Amino acid sequence: MTDRSPLVQKHGSAKHPERPVAHQRPDGVTDIEAEALGKLGEALEAIEAARGFLYNFHRLSGTADLTLQDAVELLRKAGHGGLADEIEEVLVGRDVIAGRWTFQLVEDYDQGYYDVFKDVEHHARAQIGVPDPHLYEAEMKHQEQQPKG
Helix, strand or coil, X not given: CCCCCHHHHHHCXXXXXXXXXXXXXXXXXXXHXXXXXXXXXXXXXXXXXXXXXXXXXXXXXXXXXXHHHHHHHHHHHXXXXXXXXXXXXXXXXXXXXXXXXXXXXXXXXXXXXXXXXXXXXXXXXXHHCCCCCXXXXXHHHHHHCCCCC
């Protein structure tokens, strides 16, 4: 294309037919195997996001507990020692789930689910003979960067 549009002139083209595929598909790996590994990787990415929410929950719960303790101390200073004692007794250090604090939830999630999920994804790629975790996406990138027509 000799007459480039103003947008292409300003931002450049997204098409790069000169680039090789970032991760080469090993010989013998079928389209359905590549797609299945792509779905497994997509599921692992969802687990990574869920893990991030869990860590956020852990951090926010800890922040709330420390801020609550500040409020209790301020109530004492304001002359409301009885109320401060009552709040401290009922809420400061309370388990978020019976017998468990958030750090224990994070540890159980990591050891009992997240680590297992990562091992399963790695094992599946090894069994199929695909060393790279984003083969499906690498092929998608290569395909989308080819000029149309």
